[in-house]
Amino acid sequence: MKAHDGIYLDGAWRPALSGEVIDVVDPVDEQVIARVPAAGAEDVDAAVRAARAALPGWAATAPAERAARLSALRDALAARKDEIAETVTAELGAPLAFSQAVHAAVPIAVAGSYADLAARHAFEEKVGNSTVFHEPVGVVAAITPWNYPLHQVVAKVAPALAAGCTVVLKPAEDTPLVAQLFAEAVHDAGVPAGVFNLVTGLGPVAGQALAEHPGVDLVSFTGSTAVGRTIAATAGAAVKKVALELGGKSANVILPSADLAKAVNVGVANVMSNSGQTCSAWTRMLVHRDQYDEAVELARTAAAKYGDRIGPLVNAKQQARVRGYIEKGVAEGARLVAGGAEPPRERGYFVSPTVFADVTPEMTIAQEEIFGPVLSVLRYEDEEDALRIANGTVYGLAGAVWAGDEAEAVAFARRMDTGQVDINGGRFNPLAPFGGYKQSGVGRELGAHGLAEYLQTKSLQF
Numbered sequence: 001m002k003a004h005d006g007i008y009l010d011g012a013w014r015p016a017l018s019g020e021v022i023d024v025v026d027p028v029d030e031q032v033i034a035r036v037p038a039a040g041a042e043d044v045d046a047a048v049r050a051a052r053a054a055l056p057g058w059a060a061t062a063p064a065e066r067a068a069r070l071s072a073l074r075d076a077l078a079a080r081k082d083e084i085a086e087t088v089t090a091e092l093g094a095p096l097a098f099s100q101a102v103h104a105a106v107p108i109a110v111a112g113s114y115a116d117l118a119a120r121h122a123f124e125e126k127v128g129n130s131t132v133f134h135e136p137v138g139v140v141a142a143i144t145p146w147n148y149p150l151h152q153v154v155a156k157v158a159p160a161l162a163a164g165c166t167v168v169l170k171p172a173e174d175t176p177l178v179a180q181l182f183a184e185a186v187h188d189a190g191v192p193a194g195v196f197n198l199v200t201g202l203g204p205v206a207g208q209a210l211a212e213h214p215g216v217d218l219v220s221f222t223g224s225t226a227v228g229r230t231i232a233a234t235a236g237a238a239v240k241k242v243a244l245e246l247g248g249k250s251a252n253v254i255l256p257s258a259d260l261a262k263a264v265n266v267g268v269a270n271v272m273s274n275s276g277q278t279c280s281a282w283t284r285m286l287v288h289r290d291q292y293d294e295a296v297e298l299a300r301t302a303a304a305k306y307g308d309r310i311g312p313l314v315n316a317k318q319q320a321r322v323r324g325y326i327e328k329g330v331a332e333g334a335r336l337v338a339g340g341a342e343p344p345r346e347r348g349y350f351v352s353p354t355v356f357a358d359v360t361p362e363m364t365i366a367q368e369e370i371f372g373p374v375l376s377v378l379r380y381e382d383e384e385d386a387l388r389i390a391n392g393t394v395y396g397l398a399g400a401v402w403a404g405d406e407a408e409a410v411a412f413a414r415r416m417d418t419g420q421v422d423i424n425g426g427r428f429n430p431l432a433p434f435g436g437y438k439q440s441g442v443g444r445e446l447g448a449h450g451l452a453e454y455l456q457t458k459s460l461q462f
């Protein structure tokens with residue numbers, strides 16, 4: 001697989017000072033497919049300096065010109081869409097059709113949406129006797145995970161550039177190749193040197209050096225709650241802005257009036273998609289006790305269809321972690337109706353599509369984010385019970401409600417402590433604010449709300 005042996009710094013690919021490398025592994029056959037630099041603290045420092053030096057010029061660039069660069073970036077990504085899909089398939093293991101439809105297509109749409117927003121946003125407004133300017137926050141550290149590797153990069157870098165911020169990106173060590181493709185696209189789009197910089201590297205080395213760097217004004221992080229907590233504490237001590245997109249344990253609430261078969265089938269597909277490595281996945285299915293047995297049977301049948309169609313997990317550590325959760329589910333008394341902890345293949349980091357029935361709300365598999373193809377089906381007594389269960393975790397990222405009547409579903413959704421709810425299978429909207437209540441995070445990504453995260457106001461009184 002094609003890879004750059006440098007970091008993208010101040011408009012060019014340059015060798016990392018650290019001299020260390022990361023092996024990129026194909027999770028399907030466990031073979032090393034490429035090597036990229038593992039940047040150290042000195043490399044991160046050079047990247048932050050480049051971003052800081054480029055900030056005044058980019059911040060002063062007219063929004064129309066920033067919009068033109070983002071539009072060119074969208075086009076540069078679109079021109080590489082096949083290469084992007086093949087790269088994500090190689091380093092994440094996602095089936096090619098899914099990489100094309102989601103991992104390549106969604107970030108292209110999001111980049112386009114920010115070209116549009118940069119052109120239309122009112123960076124100046126009148127409030128009574130004041131003129132309020134929306135100014136860039138400054139140098140942004142973007143630290144991203146591997147599960148939607150290009151989407152998560154674009155969801156941070158595109159609004160940051162639209163706002164007039166400059167960026168240092170530290171992508172996940174498992175998926176650096178698509179981040180390098182992104183840097184090529186930024187270069188081809190004519191974004192000035194230093195405005196965007198890429199340092200590939202390990203989380204506790206390059207990631208930590210970036211999050212702690214005094215030259216960074218805002219840290220935008222997506223990943224585990226444990227790392228998010230540390231980053232927030234460090235940023236808090238430095239009185240630095242922070243945006244966190246963390247885990248989820250979202251509820252799929254099927255009310256008695258719903259089309260049960262449709263709700264269960266879409267619910268299972270939602271969890272199995274991307275092999276369950278989706279922070280917003282509806283991993284808890286809540287079903288009324290009178291429909292419970294029928295729903296479990298429908299979920300079992302649906303899961304069986306995914307047998308060979310889902311890809312592996314990203315790496316051996318994630319595979320071991322997910323298998324550990326399945327074993328824990330069995331040990332705590334949940335009933336396995338599909339899949340199990342035994343890997344379905346000898347080679348590759350695969351886990352079988354797994355469904356648990358008789359899951360109670362306090363069980364570990366109903367409380368913690370598993371990040372694999374594992375669905376828990378829970379029984380509720382009445383609507384109040386369903387609401388208590390739905391809201392009964394530390395998370396609040398997404399969710400779903402199904403009902404015969406849309407108004408009934410909306411009424412329930414309004415009582416859920418969560419940032420997004422899909423009504424009767426509503427589709428993903430790249431312009432809708434995405435982000436968490438409770439411990440699912442701080443701040444919002446995508447659309448106009450995502451742009452606002454990278455802006456600060458200055459009011460002039462007359």
Ligand code: NAD
Nearest residue numbers: 144145171172203204207208223224227246247279369371
């Ligand atoms: P992680 O939080 O360790 O990694 C996410 C990013 O943070 C990566 O770029 C990583 O290099 C970086 N990082 C790691 N340690 C760091 C540190 N000390 N300082 C700064 N940056 C650091 O996540 P993981 O280990 O890859 O996955 C573990 C679990 O996290 C998953 O099982 C899942 O539950 C959760 N997760 C959630 C999301 C999400 O979209 N919310 C994404 C990935 C993982």
